[in-house]
Amino acid sequence: MHLLDHLLRRLIRSGSLAVTWPDGRRSLYQGSTPGGRHSAVRLKSRAAAWRLMLNPELAAGETYMDGDLVIEEGDIRQLLDLILYNMRWERGNPARRLVGGKRHWLTRLREANGRARARRNVAHHYDLSDRLYQLFLDADRQYSCAYFLDTANDLDTAQEDKKAHIAAKLLLQPGQRVLDIGCGWGGMALYLNRVADVDVLGITLSDEQLAVCRKRAAEAGVADRVRFEKRDYRELTGTFDRIVSVGMFEHVGRPNYPSYFETIAERLDPAGVALVHTIGRADGPGETDPWTRKYIFPGGYCPALSEIMPVVEQTGLWATDIEILRLHYAHTLERWYDRVQASQREIEALYDARFFRMWSFYLASAITAFRHGGHCNFQTQLPPRRDTVPLTRRYMERTEDRYRAEPQWLEAAE
Amino acid sequence: MHLLDHLLRRLIRSGSLAVTWPDGRRSLYQGSTPGGRHSAVRLKSRAAAWRLMLNPELAAGETYMDGDLVIEEGDIRQLLDLILYNMRWERGNPARRLVGGKRHWLTRLREANGRARARRNVAHHYDLSDRLYQLFLDADRQYSCAYFLDTANDLDTAQEDKKAHIAAKLLLQPGQRVLDIGCGWGGMALYLNRVADVDVLGITLSDEQLAVCRKRAAEAGVADRVRFEKRDYRELTGTFDRIVSVGMFEHVGRPNYPSYFETIAERLDPAGVALVHTIGRADGPGETDPWTRKYIFPGGYCPALSEIMPVVEQTGLWATDIEILRLHYAHTLERWYDRVQASQREIEALYDARFFRMWSFYLASAITAFRHGGHCNFQTQLPPRRDTVPLTRRYMERTEDRYRAEPQWLEAAE
Numbered sequence: 014m015h016l017l018d019h020l021l022r023r024l025i026r027s028g029s030l031a032v033t034w035p036d037g038r039r040s041l042y043q044g045s046t047p048g049g050r051h052s053a054v055r056l057k058s059r060a061a062a063w064r065l066m067l068n069p070e071l072a073a074g075e076t077y078m079d080g081d082l083v084i085e086e087g088d089i090r091q092l093l094d095l096i097l098y099n100m101r102w103e104r105g106n107p108a109r110r111l112v113g114g115k116r117h118w119l120t121r122l123r124e125a126n127g128r129a130r131a132r133r134n135v136a137h138h139y140d141l142s143d144r145l146y147q148l149f150l151d152a153d154r155q156y157s158c159a160y161f162l163d164t165a166n167d168l169d170t171a172q173e174d175k176k177a178h179i180a181a182k183l184l185l186q187p188g189q190r191v192l193d194i195g196c197g198w199g200g201m202a203l204y205l206n207r208v209a210d211v212d213v214l215g216i217t218l219s220d221e222q223l224a225v226c227r228k229r230a231a232e233a234g235v236a237d238r239v240r241f242e243k244r245d246y247r248e249l250t251g252t253f254d255r256i257v258s259v260g261m262f263e264h265v266g267r268p269n270y271p272s273y274f275e276t277i278a279e280r281l282d283p284a285g286v287a288l289v290h291t292i293g294r295a296d297g298p299g300e301t302d303p304w305t306r307k308y309i310f311p312g313g314y315c316p317a318l319s320e321i322m323p324v325v326e327q328t329g330l331w332a333t334d335i336e337i338l339r340l341h342y343a344h345t346l347e348r349w350y351d352r353v354q355a356s357q358r359e360i361e362a363l364y365d366a367r368f369f370r371m372w373s374f375y376l377a378s379a380i381t382a383f384r385h386g387g388h389c390n391f392q393t394q395l396p397p398r399r400d401t402v403p404l405t406r407r408y409m410e411r412t413e414d415r416y417r418a419e420p421q422w423l424e425a426a427e
Numbered sequence: 428m429h430l431l432d433h434l435l436r437r438l439i440r441s442g443s444l445a446v447t448w449p450d451g452r453r454s455l456y457q458g459s460t461p462g463g464r465h466s467a468v469r470l471k472s473r474a475a476a477w478r479l480m481l482n483p484e485l486a487a488g489e490t491y492m493d494g495d496l497v498i499e500e501g502d503i504r505q506l507l508d509l510i511l512y513n514m515r516w517e518r519g520n521p522a523r524r525l526v527g528g529k530r531h532w533l534t535r536l537r538e539a540n541g542r543a544r545a546r547r548n549v550a551h552h553y554d555l556s557d558r559l560y561q562l563f564l565d566a567d568r569q570y571s572c573a574y575f576l577d578t579a580n581d582l583d584t585a586q587e588d589k590k591a592h593i594a595a596k597l598l599l600q601p602g603q604r605v606l607d608i609g610c611g612w613g614g615m616a617l618y619l620n621r622v623a624d625v626d627v628l629g630i631t632l633s634d635e636q637l638a639v640c641r642k643r644a645a646e647a648g649v650a651d652r653v654r655f656e657k658r659d660y661r662e663l664t665g666t667f668d669r670i671v672s673v674g675m676f677e678h679v680g681r682p683n684y685p686s687y688f689e690t691i692a693e694r695l696d697p698a699g700v701a702l703v704h705t706i707g708r709a710d711g712p713g714e715t716d717p718w719t720r721k722y723i724f725p726g727g728y729c730p731a732l733s734e735i736m737p738v739v740e741q742t743g744l745w746a747t748d749i750e751i752l753r754l755h756y757a758h759t760l761e762r763w764y765d766r767v768q769a770s771q772r773e774i775e776a777l778y779d780a781r782f783f784r785m786w787s788f789y790l791a792s793a794i795t796a797f798r799h800g801g802h803c804n805f806q807t808q809l810p811p812r813r814d815t816v817p818l819t820r821r822y823m824e825r826t827e828d829r830y831r832a833e834p835q836w837l838e839a840a841e
Contacts, residue, residue, distance in 0.1 A: 102743070161818055296740060318740070323733040326711035326712075326731055328518070333753065335751070340814060399803070404753075404754060
């Protein structure tokens, strides 16, 4: 216990944490700066305490899932918020140098997502029960960072606004051929066809997603214009006027960055525009934490711009705009977390209590990564030519507002 | 001649170039794709032809300055436009792989701009006659990329709009302390005080610029609120609410990138915002060409984002927005070039015909770098905290338009 005690004493500089040890003793860790954050936890076994000491990044999630780390005041979200606030990355936090991403040559191997492994990784996460995603995502099932014009906006509004925001950056013209790499449950593809009268091919590696996508296109009566296929991005042929890829680059893995951007460059018409939306890191390169990699996203990696830009530059594509979205994903994840909590009984029935705790931990730790860690989202606009997009960015807001005013989406979102 | 002939035969794939060799023979190089670009040149000596063959990057400018390379049809701008269009970097140009930036370990030494060398480099360029800059720059003497809301806008309008564009990204509040690193002739510092009621400290290493800055502040009756000093950025103390640095990072040199961003991080209030505007390269890292380095900007280097971002990430500053301005500088430089041509007689009187040709070559080659090369401008917004700037970028255009509507600038620009 001694080492864990020492670690917590050093760590908690703001707020307070009460710990009940396996032998019944209680410790209170209190920061010198007064802060509202407070949590109380109980460790049920000496084994759990040892695991936390030896490998806190992996064991925090595992002991919580296993029920050996019990939250006695607050919830997992508040506990992680307290811990990660004290470890926050930003300049000005005296402890920020303690954190830092560890790097290991082996880790790149874990991201060598060939086609077979890419399929397995996708199945691990996206072939989970359809019902689970229905329970916590918005009506259109957007499983990526929403866009909050106002933090009071509800999730459905913010996800619609995200689609409008991205669509505006694509500079769409009626009849254009659009490729959606990593199309999820088809929401973006259907949206682009609806607001901009374009033809879309969406590709996914998930059987569950593909079935939902095709059903939705058929129901909307646009199956001839919005097609979906189970296809690896490296297996495409032909060219497209526009390429959009939202929340997919996180699964690509560093060894495949060149082939990802080469694919975009090769599949894009010279007068085309691509828009890549991905989770990223403002704090520089760093591994995905071992718990997330093991239980949530095998093969995943969130890039820093210092890792994306060398590849883009060599591809000969222009990066004509880079928007760095901060906190939008925290707001999104907080809404997902709340929905998961509200559906506890149904999720436990669907899987079990351990799965519910796992899913809660996943979303709670993701919130802290965006609130206190270096996580953010990058939207990078990538045309092959410098003069394809207008000289200034003013068209973005105008086009976005035009799409937002479209009446169609209100019906479609139901 | 043979090698040069061979090179031109390979290079000219679009447009045509007529060359009269020293012995009177004429060659016509014509691309297979029809194009309007055409130039005719005459080489006056075999020595010039040899120099062009052995070191074209340096010799093109030198033989032109020396009068050994004579333009017989068109002007130097059209000649370079023809050549560089055929070498253009963008994806889709089959010849683009021929170009590529050469790298050499020695080159970094040339950018090791310590304080003494930084002063010499600045004096080399910015202590040129005040009258020269007056002849080709706008009324406010902005010696950096303007911002064209419309390409028909005149230079003065575009430079005023540039200041408004940058000011908007700084999120200024009345009474804030602003630092302007590399303040030029003081235009930005005076502008920020005027539109946003802030106190500004502008620093420069140029004696000529410092004198003009102080005179202007005194004449505007704001010498108590807009101060100027001759100071190296590494010699500053204290903190500021806002830091702006426009067209100065190009002179920093790669070895000093960490100390530049560390200086910004250390001088910036934790709730502050910095905005760095710099020429950059979308085509990846590459040396400044030897002619420009020798005659125009000793010690200069234009960064790729892949060179800026690793440093920013390690500094613990957020990059909350990265705007990539393309072609704005081509439009700016074209206006400067035209003004230089219109003032040929006066510039030749001020210096000599060789200097005039040197200055024409400098601006003409810069135009092609932005029209056909990988050059662009980066505006990077850098607060220490993620939540200092609003969640969306919508404030930028609104604030910019408010500043643009300010009536003061109309008087001030005169």
